[in-house]
Amino acid sequence: QLGGGGVYLLDYGAGNVRSVCNAVAVAGVSLNFIRSADDFDKADKLIFPGVGSFGACMHRLEELGYIEPLRAFIASGRPYLGICLGMQTLFKGSEESPGIEGLGVIDSTISRFQVPDHLAVPHMGWNGVNPRQSSKVLEEAGASSKFYFVHSFLALPTRGTAAWALTTTNYGIEFVSSVCKGNVLATQFHPEKSGQAGLRLIKQFLLQDSPSEAGSADMVVTPNPPPTNLAPRLIACLDVRTNDHGDLVVTKGDQYDVREKDSRNVRNLGKPVDLAARYYTDGADEVTFLNITSFRDSPLRDQPMLEVLRKTSERVFVPLTIGGGIRDVTDPDGTPHTALEVASEYFRSGADKVSIGSDAVLITEQFLRTGVKTGKSSIEQISHVYGAQAVVISVDPRRVYVASPDDTKHHTIKTQVPGPNGEAYCWYQCTIKGGREPRDIDAYELARTCEELGAGEILLNCMDKDGTNSGYDLELIADIVDAVSIPVIASSGAGKVEHFSACLRTAKPAAVLAAGIFHREEVPIQQVKQHLSECGFETRPVE
Numbered sequence: 266q267l268g269g270g271g272v273y274l275l276d277y278g279a280g281n282v283r284s285v286c287n288a289v290a291v292a293g294v295s296l297n298f299i300r301s302a303d304d305f306d307k308a309d310k311l312i313f314p315g316v317g318s319f320g321a322c323m324h325r326l327e328e329l330g331y332i333e334p335l336r337a338f339i340a341s342g343r344p345y346l347g348i349c350l351g352m353q354t355l356f357k358g359s360e361e362s363p364g365i366e367g368l369g370v371i372d373s374t375i376s377r378f379q380v381p382d383h384l385a386v387p388h389m390g391w392n393g394v395n396p397r398q399s400s401k402v403l404e405e406a407g408a409s410s411k412f413y414f415v416h417s418f419l420a421l422p423t424r425g426t427a428a429w430a431l432t433t434t435n436y437g438i439e440f441v442s443s444v445c446k447g448n449v450l451a452t453q454f455h456p457e458k459s460g461q462a463g464l465r466l467i468k469q470f471l472l473q474d475s476p477s478e479a480g481s482a483d484m485v486v487t488p489n490p491p492p493t494n495l496a497p498r499l500i501a502c503l504d505v506r507t508n509d510h511g512d513l514v515v516t517k518g519d520q521y522d523v524r525e526k527d528s529r530n531v532r533n534l535g536k537p538v539d540l541a542a543r544y545y546t547d548g549a550d551e552v553t554f555l556n557i558t559s560f561r562d563s564p565l566r567d568q569p570m571l572e573v574l575r576k577t578s579e580r581v582f583v584p585l586t587i588g589g590g591i592r593d594v595t596d597p598d599g600t601p602h603t604a605l606e607v608a609s610e611y612f613r614s615g616a617d618k619v620s621i622g623s624d625a626v627l628i629t630e631q632f633l634r635t636g637v638k639t640g641k642s643s644i645e646q647i648s649h650v651y652g653a654q655a656v657v658i659s660v661d662p663r664r665v666y667v668a669s670p671d672d673t674k675h676h677t678i679k680t681q682v683p684g685p686n687g688e689a690y691c692w693y694q695c696t697i698k699g700g701r702e703p704r705d706i707d708a709y710e711l712a713r714t715c716e717e718l719g720a721g722e723i724l725l726n727c728m729d730k731d732g733t734n735s736g737y738d739l740e741l742i743a744d745i746v747d748a749v750s751i752p753v754i755a756s757s758g759a760g761k762v763e764h765f766s767a768c769l770r771t772a773k774p775a776a777v778l779a780a781g782i783f784h785r786e787e788v789p790i791q792q793v794k795q796h797l798s799e800c801g802f803e804t805r806p807v808e
């Protein structure tokens with residue numbers, strides 16, 4: 266056996282590895298990076314957090330000359346932790362990239378998710394795991410915990426995986442959610458994004474000589490456990506901007522007006538990193554930052570915002586989304602940057618997803634005009650490189666009432682909340698630049714087009730409801746959930762716990778988001794979770 270050089274991370278330059286580094290740092294272990302094929306021989310333990318598509322990942326490993334050293338590392342018996350694609354590449358191949366060979370350590374292939382229509386793909390969020398073998402790592406992590414998943418391809422239980430399956434999980438069908446045999450441990454879920462349970466799992470991997478050590482006599486493995494359930498996510502959203510004194514603050518608008526009614530000062534509800542850390546501790550399943558004035562400035566020059574992300578990712582171990590200014594930009598000195606470059610900088614700084622607002626509207630307009638997928642839009646490029654799950658579309662719509670669907674070319678709904686002149690129908694007009702500019706396009710068409718172009722999730726705000734505490738616009742949310750097969754995040758208007766349960770019950774979004782009530786400490790996150798749990802919804806327990 267070689268080694269003696271500590272724990273190494275295999276990073277081939279895609280996605281957010283910062284979170285894995287931060288999770289390892291929490292365990293008090295310092296990390297080295299594989300920089301060349303020779304480095305594999307130096308590693309005692311190896312962590313491989315693969316991201317992107319199966320084919321792109323294998324292709325990159327091949328280009329770097331890493332495939333044989335990686336196979337040799339695994340065969341050497343030194344401990345290996347694969348995360349997400351770091352698990353899938355252990356297989357012989359994947360339906361995602363036909364004809365491309367995987368490492369072939371596990372004698373089975375990765376399949377496409379095929380689930381009933383009402384289930385969104387990617388499988389995104391917090392789900393449980395059923396142990397299939399006794400395991401100390403899993404026992405220490407907490408086998409009854411929920412872990413964060415985000416994937417569109419999966420390992421089915423087959424003869425080839427039988428000796429490997431550490432856990433299975435259910436989402437429409439049962440799949441293998443982690444594997445463990447000998448020196449190899451690999452998870453489909455992201456331990457680095459799975460809160461305290463994930464941190465414990467990583468710590469155990471780092472502490473133990475062998476990841477396949479059996480659990481204690483207390484750890485019971487049942488042959489036919491009840492199916493696990495995906496929990497609807499509860500997201501805390503922080504609108505961030507510079508106030509009139511030049512400080513970066515969390516603010517919150519009423520129908521997008523973030524200035525105090527009397528003084529017209531920008532409302533200051535706290536410091537971004539501290540608030541995000543508080544929401545993580547309180548049990549938020551995800552945290553979203555929206556850089557709400559970035560349409561004016563170049564986000565790459567916005568070093569304080571990037572620093573907010575870096576600092577947050579050291580303290581917050583759930584998924585982080587950042588929105589604002591994801592588009593092609595030109596610095597004041599004339600230097601151009603593509604949206605992909607802007608997004609890449611955000612990912613390097615600790616973001617797991619980027620959210621695209623104004624640019625998504627302009628891209629949709631162009632696509633509807635030309636019918637041509639150029640492959641060059643921010644949505645297509647970021648989705649291609651980082652995967653659809655990393656691309657969220659933030660929609661800022663407002664209601665436009667009409668007496669009859671014939672009065673507009675847009676997609677209308679019959680509303681229970683008639684307009685000022687008794688109009689029984691409305692459509693939802695998209696806006697850009699933080700709601701300042703209405704466009705001739707509706708939210709339904711926008712959501713469908715963005716999904717077609719490669720978006721993985723919709724963050725659905727509502728300008729009429731934002732900051733009103735009057736409850737979500739259930740009609741809007743139900744309509745968009747129906748329009749797309751990707752997850753929809755319901756946003757704007759939450760004022761009390763019952764608003765969350767009503768939204769999940771009637772409109773069935775994948776996630777519910779709120780801002781103002783959390784910032785003003787009117788309703789704590791724990792209280793929302795407790796209420797949802799009492800109403801029979803699956804929730805991720807707060808630790």
Ligand code: 1PR
Binds near residue numbers: 504589659756757
């Ligand atoms: O257009 O790609 O640069 O992105 C700008 C982003 O900033 C968009 O996602 C847009 O929604 C957001 N934004 C811009 N201006 C404002 C504003 O408020 N003046 N905030 C703004 C949007 C809505 C949500 C809010 C929910 C929940 N705010 O962020 O968190 O409505 O609020 P509530 O629970 O208090 O009701 P681009």
